[in-house]
Ligand SMILES: Nc1nc(=O)c2c([nH]1)NC[C@@H]1CN(c3ccc(C(=O)N[C@@H](CCC(=O)O)C(=O)O)cc3)CN21
Ligand SMILES: CC(C)C(=O)C(=O)O
């Protein structure tokens with residue numbers, strides 16, 4: 001396996017911010033040490049997303065994700081990351097009450113996982129909280145457009161920002177986060193033209209997921225692009241692998257061999273003379 005590209009030292013939020021208008025920022029999620037090691041070899045930023053609740057714990061939305069889950073998976077990912085910038089999602093309910101609550105939980109995520117930044121969902125109404133965190137030493141990534149923690153008020157996982165008023169509102173949200181000191185912002189499920197407009201208008205890198213090719217970077221859930229997450233195939237996911245199908249075939253072959261007493265053979269068994 002060949003790693004892309006050669007990097008000497010650990011990337012931080014400042015390095016990501018400095019990529020505005022330059023080479024695309026490559027991001028994927030990770031939730032475990034082995035996957036974090038693979039993502040770290042090729043990506044600029046690894047996100048411990050609250051999507052972990054849906055991908056690894058079988059939840060039907062990200063609403064039930066807890067601080068404890070984010071810390072446990074954050075610690076696992078930190079053991080696999082040495083080059084990429086590591087960001088952990090703040091889970092639903094851990095930051096919305098006010099800036100003090102947000103600081104307390106963001107500081108806990110950083111102290112207990114060793115991540116370099118946190119991400120939280122929301123636009124203008126979160127700007128004051130973002131500024132409070134940044135001023136106190138916590139780099140923040142924003143997230144606007146489709147914000148999955150608001151699925152119940154948004155009424156589903158629909159494309160956001162269709163129509164002029166909605167587009168203007170989301171553009172102002174992204175601008176407010178940039179003004180508040182966020183080092184980058186995720187744009188989720190927006191028309192490509194709006195992704196391009198926001199990318200041109202704000203001073204920090206935009207990281208798109210279903211927001212078009214003009215964003216300053218892209219992010220996907222790694223299990224989605226590997227074909228590991230069952231039948232989840234929204235339009236913005238491109239499958240670069242079919243690992244779910246490969247895993248299914250391997251498990252089926254194992255089950256058949258055990259039932260036929262074809263596994264284990266002497267090759268995977270211990271005799272008197274080879275007690276290793
Ligand atoms: N595995 C996974 N991948 C993700 O991208 C992801 C998560 N989990 N969990 C957190 C959020 C939730 N996201 C979602 C969830 C559902 C759709 C979805 O169902 N999209 C459908 C149509 C939905 C609709 O129009 O109402 C699609 O075809 O895009 C999209 C993004 C993105 N994030
Ligand atoms: C999809 C990305 C941006 C995310 O927030 C997550 O994985 O939770």
Ligand SMILES: [Mg+2]
Nearest residue numbers: 049050051089
């Ligand atoms: Mg998330």
